Amino acid sequence: MSKRVLVTGGAGYIGSHVAVELLHAGHEVVIVDNYVNSSPPAITAIEAAAGQSVTTIEGDVGDRDLMLVTLDGVDAVVHMAALKAVGESVEKPLAYYHNNIGGLVTLLDAMAEAEVFQFVFSSSATVYGDAKEVPIPETAPLSATNPYGQTKLMAEQILRDVAISDDRWSILALRYFNPVGAHPSGIISEAPKGKPNNLMPAVMAAARGDLDKVMVFGDDYDTPDGTGMRDYIHVMDLASGHVAAIDGLDSRQGFDAYNLGLGSGVSVLELIAAAERASGQTIPREIVDRRPGDVAASVADPSRAQTELGWTATYTVDQACEDNWRSQER
Numbered sequence: 001m002s003k004r005v006l007v008t009g010g011a012g013y014i015g016s017h018v019a020v021e022l023l024h025a026g027h028e029v030v031i032v033d034n035y036v037n038s039s040p041p042a043i044t045a046i047e048a049a050a051g052q053s054v055t056t057i058e059g060d061v062g063d064r065d066l067m068l069v070t071l072d073g074v075d076a077v078v079h080m081a082a083l084k085a086v087g088e089s090v091e092k093p094l095a096y097y098h099n100n101i102g103g104l105v106t107l108l109d110a111m112a113e114a115e116v117f118q119f120v121f122s123s124s125a126t127v128y129g130d131a132k133e134v135p136i137p138e139t140a141p142l143s144a145t146n147p148y149g150q151t152k153l154m155a156e157q158i159l160r161d162v163a164i165s166d167d168r169w170s171i172l173a174l175r176y177f178n179p180v181g182a183h184p185s186g187i188i189s190e191a192p193k194g195k196p197n198n199l200m201p202a203v204m205a206a207a208r209g210d211l212d213k214v215m216v217f218g219d220d221y222d223t224p225d226g227t228g229m230r231d232y233i234h235v236m237d238l239a240s241g242h243v244a245a246i247d248g249l250d251s252r253q254g255f256d257a258y259n260l261g262l263g264s265g266v267s268v269l270e271l272i273a274a275a276e277r278a279s280g281q282t283i284p285r286e287i288v289d290r291r292p293g294d295v296a297a298s299v300a301d302p303s304r305a306q307t308e309l310g311w312t313a314t315y316t317v318d319q320a321c322e323d324n325w326r327s328q329e330r
């Protein structure tokens with residue numbers, strides 16, 4: 001069934017890919033974004049990649065009146081608008097709680113008033129803290145090691161409580177592992193404001209020559225080459241996971257959480273090697289001390305999403321690096 005889907009943070013890195021895939025699946029998309037970490041050309045890129053137009057509203061999810069107007073005629077919400085830099089969240093915890101928790105509560109409140117009860121939330125593997133069991137199942141203990149992670153943990157708890165309070169709610173939290181890659185057309189790219197915080201943007205910047213070298217934080221972890229291992233999931237796979245979630249909301253009620261990952265780990269050095277193959281460039285790197293709060297390995301057990309949402313990741317890390325590189329070349 002075709003739905004009108006409100007995508008908050010839809011001009012951002014993951015949101016723009018989700019918007020394109022929702023449009024391709026036949027849904028109508030409305031985007032709300034305040035451009036705190038994106039800019040209007042992202043909307044033009046979404047429209048070019050999808051070959052369709054989207055209704056876009058510049059504004060903040062914390063603006064209840066704006067949300068009420070925006071929710072008119074909406075069937076479901078994908079809530080991606082959030083601040084996401086771990087280090088910054090340690091320096092400015094109140095900005096993170098205000099934006100990520102305040103924004104969520106206001107949005108849910110407006111949704112209840114507008115009687116829109118279908119909700120997909122951008123959660124993160126960060127809710128597993130330093131997981132003891134790898135691959136990590138959804139049943140693993142939850143914890144947070146920084147204010148950003150706390151906002152995801154608290155948000156999931158708020159969503160659980162809201163789902164219990166009224167059985168009309170159908171809520172899915174998607175716990176992303178490490179999103180990488182770009183739209184294969186090269187039309188959409190990751191264009192955050194400021195310094196890259198994640199490994200892939202840093203690796204690509206070093207391949208372009210815009211960054212002297214990639215810092216590798218620790219090579220003495222208990223992993224095959226000593227560097228941290230992550231489950232890098234292509235943003236197109238994440239996007240199809242959201243389409244599966246939107247389609248699955250009708251047949252369920254309450255709150256559920258799903259891992260979105262490949263189920264296999266790639267080390268920092270392996271990712272740099274894949275980026276070198278994709279770009280044809282040598283990427284300088286420097287091994288430095290471990291970074292506080294980093295875990296040795298974070299790999300998803302994605303079987304629940306495979307069985308219950310009918311979703312499986314299909315892109316490889318090499319494809320992700322090629323797509324990232326192509327999007328940089330434009």
Ligand SMILES: NC(=O)c1ccc[n+]([C@@H]2O[C@H](COP(=O)([O-])OP(=O)(O)OC[C@H]3O[C@@H](n4cnc5c(N)ncnc54)[C@H](O)[C@@H]3O)[C@@H](O)[C@H]2O)c1
Nearest residue numbers: 009012013014033034035036037038060061081082122124
């Ligand atoms: N990228 C990752 O590694 C990762 C991993 C796990 C989870 N997530 C989550 O996925 C979501 C999307 O992440 P992303 O990587 O695309 O980040 P992003 O910064 O590219 O996108 C977030 C978008 O939300 C907008 N935004 C932020 N606060 C807003 C507000 N109050 N009102 C309106 N718009 C607002 C920003 O301008 C931006 O366009 C976030 O919730 C993030 O926490 C990201």
